Amino acid sequence: MEKATTTAIICLACVGILGIVTTPDVQTVAEEQKHYCEMVRLGREHTDLGWPDYRGNYDTTCMEPR
Structure with missing residues (x-):
């Protein structure tokens, strides 16, 4: 593979992993x-x-819309 293709694959993999981890x-x-709202209430x-x-x-x- 070319260096640019390898770099693109690595970048896409990192973005995918980041998406999974931050969800x-x-x-x-x-x-x-x-929990904060319940405890303050x-x-x-x-x-x-x-x-x-x-x-x-x-x-x-925390207040419910009326």
Whole structure:
């Protein structure tokens, strides 16, 4: 094979692997955001449970659209 073809194959393989590896990260971020929202909601309902809104974005990020 030519050097350019080999380089192209390696680049495509790297992009494919990167796509596979980063997909769970997107899911993990969504799960962590959901968990954060649940814990802050719990903290607002019961002050001895849950978390405070330490990110300061609960009202804009976690509230269900009405």
